[in-house]
Structure formats: structure tokens, C-alpha cells
Amino acid sequence: MALIEKYKLIQAFEPKTTNAAITSNYVTLKNAITATVVVNLAQTVGHTTQVSLYQAQDIEGTAEKPLANDVPILANEDVGASDTLVRQADGVSYTVVNTAKNKQVIFHIDPAKLDINNGFTCLNVRLGASSQATNFASGEFILENKYAGDEKN
Numbered sequence: 001m002a003l004i005e006k007y008k009l010i011q012a013f014e015p016k017t018t019n020a021a022i023t024s025n026y027v028t029l030k031n032a033i034t035a036t037v038v039v040n041l042a043q044t045v046g047h048t049t050q051v052s053l054y055q056a057q058d059i060e061g062t063a064e065k066p067l068a069n070d071v072p073i074l075a076n077e078d079v080g081a082s083d084t085l086v087r088q089a090d091g092v093s094y095t096v097v098n099t100a101k102n103k104q105v106i107f108h109i110d111p112a113k114l115d116i117n118n119g120f121t122c123l124n125v126r127l128g129a130s131s132q133a134t135n136f137a138s139g140e141f142i143l144e145n146k147y148a149g150d151e152k153n
Contacts, residue, residue, distance in 0.1 A: 018136065021129040034110060037139065045130070048095050055114045055115060
């Protein structure tokens with residue numbers, strides 16, 4: 001089975017500077033078994049950039065608020081030295097260390113961790129501003145679909 005037959009890959013945000021804060025579009029997790037958020041950072045100047053997850057009731061961001069239930073987080077603080085992801089404490093955000101390195105942060109989200117009882121079914125990712133025009137980031141959502149070929153996300 002090809003990757004795209006089971007998973008929907010969505011660009012959270014295109015590669016851009018973290019000089020200003022970054023907020024991705026919302027994606028719906030209504031038809032997802034799991035969601036993974038992958039954020040890649042290229043930091044030419046060290047900065048403790050925070051990556052956070054938010055939830056909303058629809059893809060327009062209605063009633064948006066931070067994700068309240070902790071999820072698994074993995075990070076690699078120097079992808080140039082190793083491809084090893086290190087398990088971090090579960091949480092709803094992660095702050096990278098203040099080093100000038102290329103980094104990767106991954107969140108694994110069970111849609112049940114959203115406030116589904118109050119209609120929260122959508123997720124986005126946000127990065128704090130580094131105030132460094134030469135630091136860049138990109139992000140993707142990887143949604144494991146309940147149904148092969150499901151395009152409703």
C-alpha cells in the first residue's frame with residue numbers, strides 16, 4: 001500500500017522565516033485515526049522557539065484555544081548529527097533549545113485528545129517568533145485516515 005493510500009499529507013505551512021510568529025491553517029480530524037504534526041526548523045541563530053498545538057470547532061478557527069490534553073512529543077535537536085528522535089515529556093507544546101542547528105519536532109495526536117465533547121475537531125500548529133530573519137521553519141500534517149483514499153480532511 002502506498003503512503004498516500006493510507007495517509008493524507010497536508011502542508012501545515014510553507015518554508016518561511018520565523019522572524020514573525022507562524023500560524024498554520026486548521027485541519028479537521030473528523031475522519032482521522034491519528035494525526036502527526038512534523039515541524040522542521042533551520043536555525044542559523046540560536047533561539048528557544050516554541051511550537052504549540054491549538055484546537056478549534058471548525059477549519060475557520062471558531063472558538064480556537066490551546067490543546068489541553070498532553071500528547072506524545074519527539075524531537076531531534078540536531079538533525080545534521082543524527083536522525084534519532086528523542087521522546088520528550090508529553091505536552092501540548094515544545095520549546096527547542098537555544099542552538100544554531102537544524103531541528104525536527106513531532107507531535108502524535110489521537111483526535112480524542114481534542115475537546116470533542118464541545119465540538120472541537122480541528123487542529124493547527126503555531127510557532128513563536130524568533131525575531132531572526134535567517135531562521136526558517138516548515139510544517140506538515142500527516143493524517144491516518146479511517147478509510148483508504150478519504151479526501152474529506
